Amino acid sequence: MELKPLEALKLWHDVVLDTVRRDVPDLSARQLAILLTVYLESPPHTVRGLAAKLKVSKPAITRALDTMGQKDLLKRKRDETDKRNVLVQRTVNGSVYLSELADTIIARAQEHSSS
Amino acid sequence: MELKPLEALKLWHDVVLDTVRRDVPDLSARQLAILLTVYLESPPHTVRGLAAKLKVSKPAITRALDTMGQKDLLKRKRDETDKRNVLVQRTVNGSVYLSELADTIIARAQEHSSS
DNA sequence: CCCAACCGTTTCGGAGCCGATTTAGTCTAA
DNA sequence: TTAGACTAAATCGGCTCCGAAACGGTTGGG
Numbered sequence: 001m002e003l004k005p006l007e008a009l010k011l012w013h014d015v016v017l018d019t020v021r022r023d024v025p026d027l028s029a030r031q032l033a034i035l036l037t038v039y040l041e042s043p044p045h046t047v048r049g050l051a052a053k054l055k056v057s058k059p060a061i062t063r064a065l066d067t068m069g070q071k072d073l074l075k076r077k078r079d080e081t082d083k084r085n086v087l088v089q090r091t092v093n094g095s096v097y098l099s100e101l102a103d104t105i106i107a108r109a110q111e112h113s114s115s
Numbered sequence: 116m117e118l119k120p121l122e123a124l125k126l127w128h129d130v131v132l133d134t135v136r137r138d139v140p141d142l143s144a145r146q147l148a149i150l151l152t153v154y155l156e157s158p159p160h161t162v163r164g165l166a167a168k169l170k171v172s173k174p175a176i177t178r179a180l181d182t183m184g185q186k187d188l189l190k191r192k193r194d195e196t197d198k199r200n201v202l203v204q205r206t207v208n209g210s211v212y213l214s215e216l217a218d219t220i221i222a223r224a225q226e227h228s229s230s
Numbered sequence: 231c232c233c234a235a236c237c238g239t240t241t242c243g244g245a246g247c248c249g250a251t252t253t254a255g256t257c258t259a260a
Numbered sequence: 261t262t263a264g265a266c267t268a269a270a271t272c273g274g275c276t277c278c279g280a281a282a283c284g285g286t287t288g289g290g
Contacts, residue, residue: 003224005217012220013151020148021170028247029144033135036128040121047268055136057249062269067246076268084256084267102120105127109118143277162238172279177239182276191238199237199286 007112014108019101030056031064035073038088039098044079045088073097122227129223134216145171146179150188153203154213159194160203188212 003011019027027035033054038045047065051058065088068074073094079085118126134142142150148169153160162180166173180203183189188209194200 003221005214005221008217008220008224009151009213010155012216013148013155016144016148016151017169020144029131029135030247033128033131036124036131040125040128048266054132058268059249059270060247063247066269082257082267086268098124099120101127102123105123106118106120109123163236173238174240174279175277178277197237197287201238 010112011105011108014111015101015105018104018108027068028064030054030060031068034061034064034088035068035094035098038074039090039094043087043089044085046079046085047088050088068094126220126223126227129226130220133219133223142183143179145169145175146183149176149179149203150183150209150213153189154205154209158202158204159200161194161200162203165203183209 034050037050037053047058047061051061054061065074065076069076071093072091075089075091077087077089079087149165152165152168162173162176166176169176180189180191184191186208187206190204190206192202192204194202
């Protein structure tokens with residue numbers, strides 16, 4: 001995939017504009033980073049691990065999991081082999097959300113390549 | 116530019132992760148949308164126009180201009196032909212910021228195309 | 231001349247997120 | 261068995277942002 005600076009920014013502009021406009025559900029950059037990490041990288045995903053990866057505090061991860069859990073984009077599960085850990089797992093709803101995001105990105109990317 | 120769903124999400128993941136980690140300067144999705152609109156679309160840009168485009172309230176735009184003005188990413192200018200209007204204009208600093216964002220996107224995109 | 235319409239900003243109460251610290255539960259090694 | 265290490269979650273005060281409504285300044289038509 002080759003991309004020139006102006007094309008890259010236009011792509012970013014269109015997609016960000018889309019996500020801002022359809023206000024439901026509005027995820028912060030941090031929340032989106034968590035969601036994408038859980039769905040794209042290999043498990044297991046713990047609070048501590050995510051905090052280290054994003055370089056933010058653990059409570060920030062816990063709160064993000066709370067809000068995203070309410071929206072059913074992600075779910076918690078106790079690690080039965082070590083009950084101190086919480087494993088972050090995917091949901092059907094979260095898959096749908098990211099699938100739609102991917103569709104948006106692809107659609108916008110094609111618009112720019114054709115122009 | 117052709118892009119498969121998984122590649123699109125990986126690209127988004129990497130870039131979002133980059134922006135979350137280097138916390139300075141941290142722009143919300145809304146602020147980034149404003150910044151990109153001002154730099155990519157043809158002027159003039161007014162508060163009212165930006166609010167309509169992003170589908171958010173006018174005070175939200177005013178506040179975003181305050182914070183981004185402090186960071187010297189954007190500047191206000193009174194419209195001399197109609198002093199009710201405020202024109203949003205670009206700055207050198209803002210150009211640099213977006214240029215670096217474009218570099219990040221392009222670098223990540225190339226990584227994925229080579230893999 | 232004036233008043234209605236328009237502009238961006240400010241005020242207001244409410245909601246959400248922040249990091250640091252504390253709490254409660256679990257595991258492990260001596 | 262027990263003390264200490266380690267986990268995630270709960271608490272705390274402080275900060276930022278939110279939209280609705282109110283506000284002052286500007287414009288243009290009647």
